[in-house]
Amino acid sequence: MPIVEARALTKVFRRPDKGPGLAGSVKHLFARRFQDKVAVDHIDLSIEAGEAVAYVGPNGAGKSTTVKLLSGILVPTEGEVRIDGLHPQRDRMTVAHRIGVLFGQRTQLWWDLPVRESLAVLRDLYGVDHATYRKRLARFDEVLELGEILPVIGRKLSLGQRMRADLAAALIHGPRVVYLDEPTIGLDLAVKDRVREFFRSIRDEGTTVMLTSHDLADIEGFCRRLVIIDEGRIIFDGDLEAVKDRFAxxxxxxxxxxxxxxxxxxxxxxxxxxxxxxxxxxxxxxxxxxxxxxxxxxxxxxxxxxxxxxxxxxEPSIEDVIRRVYSGELVLDETGPRR
Amino acid sequence: MRAYRALARATARSALTYRLNLLLGLGTVFVQLVALLAVWRVILAQSSVNGFTWPQMRVYLLVAFAAGTVVSAFGDFRMAFRILDGDVALDLVKPVDYQKARFAETIGGLWIEVLLIGVVVGVTLAVTGGVRTPAGPALALFVVSMLLLVPLKFLIVYGSTLLCFWTQNFIGVQWARLAVMNLLSGALIPLAYLPGWLATVAQWSPFAGLTSTPALIFLGRVDVRHGLTLVAVQLGWVLLLWFGARLMWRAGLRRLTVNGG
Structure with missing residues (x-):
């Protein structure tokens, strides 16, 4: 049974359709008109336990929305999601224990507490026992070098430090599925390398990873499967190496x-x-x-x-291939292997 | 339970970060209290108005101050910001009930508010003279009423903050809440000073429980029997709002839009 399964998953946002300027805004007060924006359009996706899936697409393609639907944050307009066979809204508590989420642009650390305290709060939130907690922390420390940042107050962290702490925060409860949404955004190369090494270590332990990134270097050498989304639809879903063989x-x-x-x-x-x-x-x-x-x-x-x-x-990189797909030069859908 | 205790502890510790803020806040509320006391002292110098004498009004204002300070540092701003900014997304993937989690945080912030009340009331009493505490049963009722005030106020603030799912703006919601709360709770003036019909509406509204109920019980302006009714109304509203807020939350989630990362 797949650990993550989405069927006909759709999310439609309603946006107020206001005319330009003040006149438009005033008019909107009396005659409310809305425009539907389909962010995710009937997506079918199934991920097996232990898979590392790259989820890529241009800006506004619906990547983040998909991740939020798959983690139960957003309620789908249509279709359904199952995590480990569970309904993410109805079984929110149980699902929360099985998934870890990292949004590169948001932090789940407590702003006013030292990182160590934030992680301890999360430990208690997830009910992780102290021995396991210490073991995990020690392991994260090996790759992420947390030691130096544990006593630092959340709001005083640099971006690179914050991301490392947030990675630990997203994984402290040992989730079976991890969604990483732009996990290396804004990081310098040295930190990126360390973070990527960390990804590999969690993948090798059997954690299912779904990685969304604009930096395709995050994906190469990490994900075996590639899913490309554009305008809310999956336009390619298949083997990363096969794409390279075929198009690169x-x-x-x-x-x-x-x-x-x-x-x-x-x-x-x-x-x-x-x-x-x-x-x-x-x-x-x-x-x-x-x-x-x-x-x-x-x-x-x-x-x-x-x-x-x-x-x-x-050698051309997967980046070149995907860039050509985005620009419409390549149409993978017709030739690429589909699942 | 361990999860909610951890959240309460986190807020309790965070509160310490804002020591200076708190000190400034303490100065502000103290000045406000002194100003109110001064005004009422002049008004009631000659004779009582609507049955309130100056000594009674002094006690009323002190209780109103205490009631107003409880649950005031609750992170409604933080919660509103998280909803508007989309950080609420991260709250949604935690294995805790959202409403209980926010309530736990409120409880965590209580200690510093109680400390603040202790200091201000202590100083005021030292300067203006002591107060007569009511007899046993009325005192017990007063304590129960003050305890009920915590979830009641939390729920009113929480519920109105949830409106951010619809309004996409918090300042307006907060102002409206403060205006209604100040008037109908008796924080601004005792409810007896309002026109009859409004006083009746206020009395049965959830807001009376925020100031008027504990103050009247403490003053002995209502007998124990009537006091029991008022406390029962408080309790009724707590239950009603607790479940009402849950429905609101569920509806709000359907409206949630989280843009970007």
Missing amino acids: RERILHVETARPVPLETLRASLPGAQVTVEESEVRYAVRFDRFIMTAGQAVTALAGLTDLVDFRVD
């Missing part, structure tokens, strides 16, 4: 030669690849499909023509 086949070999070589000669020796001159006349870029030619073959072919000084291969 192009490799670029950058070479620097000892002497200039005529472009025609290069092209003739590399059929099926595109060769262009880069910033200087001894630097070339070779674009090829990795299913037609390997990087090794390309290098060998070039080495037969001239002395190579240097070379490097660029």
